[in-house]
Amino acid sequence: MGAGAGSALHLVLSGDPELFAVVRLSLEISLGATVLAALIGAPLGALIALTRFPGRGFILVLLNALMGLPPVLVGLVVYLTLSRSGPLGALGWLFTPTAMAAAQTVLVLPIIAALTRQHIEDLWSEYRDELLAMNVGRLGRVATLLWDARFSLVTTLLAGFGRAAAEVGAIIIVGGNIQGYTRTMTTAIALETSKGNLALALGLGTVLLVIIVLVNALAWAARRTGERYAT
Amino acid sequence: MPIPTTPLPITFDDVSVHAPGSRLLDGISLSLTAGEATAVIGPNGSGKTTLLRTAMGLVAPTAGHISWAAQAAAPISRMALVSQRPVMLRRSCAGNVRYALARAGLPWRQRQQRTTELLALVGLKQVAARPARRLSGGEQQRLALARALAREPQALFLDEPTSSLDPAATRDVEDLVRTIIARGVKVVLATHDLGEARRLAGKIVLLNAGSVVESGPCEDFFTAPRTAAGARFLNGELLV
Numbered sequence: 001m002g003a004g005a006g007s008a009l010h011l012v013l014s015g016d017p018e019l020f021a022v023v024r025l026s027l028e029i030s031l032g033a034t035v036l037a038a039l040i041g042a043p044l045g046a047l048i049a050l051t052r053f054p055g056r057g058f059i060l061v062l063l064n065a066l067m068g069l070p071p072v073l074v075g076l077v078v079y080l081t082l083s084r085s086g087p088l089g090a091l092g093w094l095f096t097p098t099a100m101a102a103a104q105t106v107l108v109l110p111i112i113a114a115l116t117r118q119h120i121e122d123l124w125s126e127y128r129d130e131l132l133a134m135n136v137g138r139l140g141r142v143a144t145l146l147w148d149a150r151f152s153l154v155t156t157l158l159a160g161f162g163r164a165a166a167e168v169g170a171i172i173i174v175g176g177n178i179q180g181y182t183r184t185m186t187t188a189i190a191l192e193t194s195k196g197n198l199a200l201a202l203g204l205g206t207v208l209l210v211i212i213v214l215v216n217a218l219a220w221a222a223r224r225t226g227e228r229y230a231t
Numbered sequence: 232m233p234i235p236t237t238p239l240p241i242t243f244d245d246v247s248v249h250a251p252g253s254r255l256l257d258g259i260s261l262s263l264t265a266g267e268a269t270a271v272i273g274p275n276g277s278g279k280t281t282l283l284r285t286a287m288g289l290v291a292p293t294a295g296h297i298s299w300a301a302q303a304a305a306p307i308s309r310m311a312l313v314s315q316r317p318v319m320l321r322r323s324c325a326g327n328v329r330y331a332l333a334r335a336g337l338p339w340r341q342r343q344q345r346t347t348e349l350l351a352l353v354g355l356k357q358v359a360a361r362p363a364r365r366l367s368g369g370e371q372q373r374l375a376l377a378r379a380l381a382r383e384p385q386a387l388f389l390d391e392p393t394s395s396l397d398p399a400a401t402r403d404v405e406d407l408v409r410t411i412i413a414r415g416v417k418v419v420l421a422t423h424d425l426g427e428a429r430r431l432a433g434k435i436v437l438l439n440a441g442s443v444v445e446s447g448p449c450e451d452f453f454t455a456p457r458t459a460a461g462a463r464f465l466n467g468e469l470l471v
Contacts, residue, residue, distance in 0.1 A: 133312040148321040
């Protein structure tokens with residue numbers, strides 16, 4: 001165990017290009033999926049928060065339930081969609097980083113939409129009279145509330161990023177864990193574990209954990225600074 | 232139906248507003264005309280806030296009719312409402328005013344100058360960059376007035392604008408309201424502070440349990456109320 005951990009540490013300290021390629025790919029896929037899910041999920045959540053329509057209760061239950069989507073199920077559905085005989089097979093995305101980002105986007109989207117919906121609904125109850133009195137239209141309300149909830153939404157984005165960064169079940173199905181192409185931190189950890197190289201897997205896991213803590217620390221600092229000067 | 236360019240007069244014709252289990256307004260008939268400020272007074276729960284929100288077009292009557300310059304559609308862009316505890320948007324003071332100016336349709340190039348003018352008018356120019364939520368209660372109330380004035384309203388509804396303020400902040404807000412009245416804006420003020428009603432308003436509407444008990448010129452009401460309920464209210468007795 002100690003030797004494995006030591007070799008993991010050596011890989012990090014020596015700036016091993018393969019390790020850093022894996023780390024870079026992991027970050028690119030997870031951050032890309034989080035940004036894409038936020039661009040779709042945040043306005044969607046805000047719109048649901050501000051709109052009353054038949055079946056809204058069902059949509060809310062569904063959205064909350066989808067936060068717990070099993071990654072392997074998402075992986076399977078995305079795999080079938082992108083496979084050669086699937087509806088999007090012609091895109092040729094299967095076993096590419098794009099497919100992995102797509103799978104993670106599907107996983108993260110309900111988290112961002114559901115949490116945004118909750119934040120915006122709470123803020124709307126506070127802002128309602130003021131915005132109606134200012135004759136602000138529906139899209140204007142969505143934009144205003146998203147902007148004014150921006151610091152709360154940072155936490156939502158972090159929850160989404162955490163889900164994406166820690167995920168392995170979906171991306172291993174649609175990415176294939178191809179060395180130098182679709183291998184990420186989590187799929188590498190899964191591979192090393194299956195090979196019995198637990199210490200190296202643990203070392204890689206530690207690196208992943210440090211990255212997640214760093215990203216959260218940066219987001220926390222940005223949120224704190226923003227709150228101090230803007231609210 | 233055309234939207235009138237002025238909301239005045241705002242005419243209530245036997246207007247009732249019901250909520251489940253209660254009558255917030257009950258058969259209100261009155262006219263809010265241009266000119267002197269009107270103070271809507273009455274005990275808590277008498278319907279003052281609902282009356283203002285209905286006049287603003289934010290609450291639809293359950294029964295009866297309300298019209299703005301003889302039209303059924305509320306020209307909401309010509310009116311503004313400042314609530315008892317105005318919500319400060321999570322931006323700077325200047326950002327709050329700029330937001331209101333943008334919503335009012337002022338071109339982007341003119342917003343900065345107008346923002347400075349409005350902040351100077353309400354005495355907040357020095358704190359333009361400060362987050363609005365960090366202002367004192369009185370400053371927030373003045374910023375809310377600046378935001379309301381950004382719409383260049385012809386009718387301004389003020390809901391208990393000084394109820395949570397200390398005397399100094401109350402004086403500042405009242406001075407500002409006088410300036411607004413002097414500019415020709417019709418101010419309709421809901422308050423349970425008789426002194427404030429007397430200081431600011433030329434007309435009085437006394438509400439109790441959602442109904443108009445008495446209305447008329449302010450001085451007449453304070454010197455010789457026409458109704459027994461009005462006299463009791465002036466004497467500080469409870470209207471139940």
